[in-house]
Amino acid sequence: MNFRFMQSLIYQIKCLRAQKEKDEERQRLYYKRMVMEDSDVALIRIIECFLDSCPHKVIHMTAIINSGFQPTLGQLISLTFAFSGFAWSLAAYQRCIRLAQPDKRQLSFAGIMCQCVWHFCVTFARVLAIV
16 A cells, blocks of 8 residues: 555646646646546555454444443543445545546545535444344
8 A cells, every 4th residue: 555655646746736837737737637636545545444444343332331431531432433445435535536626626625525424323223223
């Protein structure tokens, strides 16, 4: 994944150089490549997030429920941050996808936050249903 980050950074630098040279065609080309690379990285982050953390959180929630549903503050904080991470990775992916499509309007910060809350609730409900 570090290679993807570096490739995106290289495209960004090339895009800025083309902008300084006022070469709009090269600027669009490198911008498009940078956005596509960023979309790939966001998708990899989603896969990593769900394959790495989600099974752990299912087991964690199962243990909490089996122990009489009396979670400690640390457990609640851990679950909150995990599900917030899931929600943020999904919202970031949606943002990257919209950046890659020039005919779509870009998401505002409020829109991204609304998506985070939405994805948080949906992911929490689905994992709770599995538990």
